[in-house]
Amino acid sequence: xxxxxxxxxxxxxxxxxxxxxxxxxxxxxxxxxxxxxxxxxxxxxxxxxxxxxxxxxxxxxxxxxxxxxxxxxxxxxxxxxxxxxxxxxxxxxxxxxxxxxxx
Numbered sequence: 040x041x042x043x044x045x046x047x048x049x050x051x052x053x054x055x056x057x058x059x060x061x062x063x064x065x066x067x068x069x070x071x072x073x074x075x076x077x078x079x080x081x082x083x084x085x086x087x088x089x090x091x092x093x094x095x096x097x098x099x100x101x102x103x104x105x106x107x108x109x110x111x112x113x114x115x116x117x118x119x120x121x122x123x124x125x126x127x128x129x130x131x132x133x134x135x136x137x138x139x140x141x142x
Contacts, residue, residue, distance in 0.1 A: 040058050040059075040109065040111070040124055040136060040138075041056055041057070041058070041138060042136075042137070042138060042139060043138060043139040043140070043141060044056045044095070044138065044139075044140060044141070045140075045141045045142070046094055046095040046096075046101075046140070046142070047142065054094075055092035055093065055094055055095075056070070056092055056093040056095070056109075056138055056140075057089060057091070057092030057093070058089050058109075058111065059088070059089070060087075060088055060089055060113060060121075061087055061088055062087045062115050062116045062117070063084055063087045063088065063089075063113050063114070063115055063116070063121075064087070064114045064115060064116045064118075065082070065084075065112075065113060065114045066081075066082055066083075066084050066089055066111070066112075066113045067080070067081075067082045067111065067112045067113070068080065068081050068082075068089070068109060068110070068111045069109065069110045069111075070093050070107055070108070070109050070138075071107065071108040071109075071110070072102075072105070072107060072108075073105065073106065073107075073108070078093075078097040078102065078107065079093045079097070081093075087116060095140050095142075101142075102140060103140075103142070104139075104140060104141055104142045105139075105140060106137050106138070106139050106140075107137070107138050107139075107140055108135060108136070108137060108138075109135060109136055109137070109138055110134060110135040111123075111134055111135070112134065121134070122134075123135075124136070
């Protein structure tokens with residue numbers, strides 16, 4: 040899961056927030072601001088991988104430099120659920136996290 044992105048970047052890999060994944064059967068992602076307002080949602084997959092990305096806007100409004108919260112639910116084609124990503128050295132996994140939008 041990316042931890043930052045820069046919408047004005049000329050590099051396609053840096054200009055959008057797009058999780059990577061393979062062999063997914065179902066996928067849902069939500070992006071929230073720090074007050075819990077939903078800014079973006081997607082459940083689109085192409086060939087088992089996420090096909091949409093967040094451009095750092097909400098209803099056409101450019102969002103400010105800030106930390107935003109993502110939440111993901113996914114299942115794989117073999118029927119297993121995505122347990123989340125490890126975010127600490129203790130091995131605990133989380134299905135939510137932060138992304139820094141830089142301008």
